[in-house]
Amino acid sequence: MHHTQDRSARRRRTHARILVACCTAGAVLLTAAGAHAGTGDAGSRASLAVQAAETVERVTGTSDLVPGTPVAGGATRAEVGDETSAARITAPATADGAVELAFGSDVLRLTLPGSADAQATTSANGTVVYPGAGEDVDLAVQPNRDGVRALITLKDADAATEFRFPLGLPADAATETLEDGSVLVTRGEEYLGTFDAPWAKDARGEAVPTEYRVEGGALVQTVRPGPGTAFPVVADPAWFIPIAIVAGRLLLSQGVKSISKHAAQRMAQRGISQEMVARTVKTGKKTKGKSPGTWKYTTGKIWVVINKAGNVVSVGRN
Structure with missing residues (x-):
């Protein structure tokens, strides 16, 4: 610790x-x-x-x-x-x-x-x-x-x-x-x-x-x-x-409303900041997620999954 x-x-x-x-x-x-x-x-x-x-x-x-x-x-x-x-x-x-x-x-x-x-x-x-x-x-x-x-x-x-x-x-x-x-x-x-x-x-x-x-x-x-x-x-x-203030402006501008407990745990474990999530949603490649109603955003470093309610539900490193 x-x-x-x-x-x-x-x-x-x-x-x-x-x-x-x-x-x-x-x-x-x-x-x-x-x-x-x-x-x-x-x-x-x-x-x-x-x-x-x-x-x-x-x-x-x-x-x-x-x-x-x-x-x-x-x-x-x-x-x-x-x-x-x-x-x-x-x-x-x-x-x-x-x-x-x-x-x-x-x-x-x-x-x-x-x-x-x-x-x-x-x-x-x-x-x-x-x-x-x-x-x-x-x-x-x-x-x-x-x-x-x-x-x-x-x-x-x-x-x-x-x-x-x-x-x-x-x-x-x-x-x-x-x-x-x-x-x-x-x-x-x-x-x-x-x-x-x-x-x-x-x-x-x-x-x-x-x-x-x-x-x-x-x-x-x-x-x-x-x-x-x-x-x-x-x-x-x-x-x-x-939602960190700097990242929050980016997240909110992309329709992201919140971060789930699961996503927050993964962010802490993998060293992924809220700002990294925000920039991936803003600039990453958008594809359909594995679960119905979800979208996956991918950059060279990380990926972010968002559901139809605008919640970040999972993140990870490529």
Whole structure:
């Protein structure tokens, strides 16, 4: 279940996701999400928030981030996509609140494993940080073009290494851990989204072993620093919405309405991204499928089968 760097890199290229840009050197301009008690305390918190944001953004880059706007109570909300394929992502005001992602009529909540005393602060690039969310731990939330990342920063070797993110899933939703370490979320045969295979990097950019398990209604991430690990370590549970925004425009333009559970499983197993599916439907050779009422789209690399209702029902590599 360990994260593989080659596969992760391929996903980032095909989805135009993360690790494609470094944050600008120097101070990050920040705006506080909540009121501060005094000048000295405010200055100290701002300094810690700058450090927390810089640490995360050096690892993730900032080119795919979607900045949000403040809402009541100190939360931050970002609208991702357009009127035909939109998601609403809300980062909570404190580090014990829930990240909320609403897509259509479905709402998923991922509760952060931090303290109520750690308040949200937003960087100029859109990263919402929670300095001091735990002992020797910072948290961050990054709304982005494909969904949302919740990031953990282990500041030193004394930091905790296991983190529980209680899940609030839509009614009748179920989770399934796949071979690559990702966690599929489905409802019957309907694909709702994916927690991508986890990753963690140390201060030298080296991979740190990490994995998920789903336990007691929570997504649990374990990070395993070793004797040679350079701190801080940044680790990431990332949730991707059912139709990635970039791919979604292509899919919707071709009459594709959804991806089935079976197809989503095959995509994860075979390293096929939603964008690859979208482009195959748009540019591939169209032939009749084996089952009545289905169509098969084929390019040099992959094939996609769609039924008459507009659902992707199977995918594969040639």
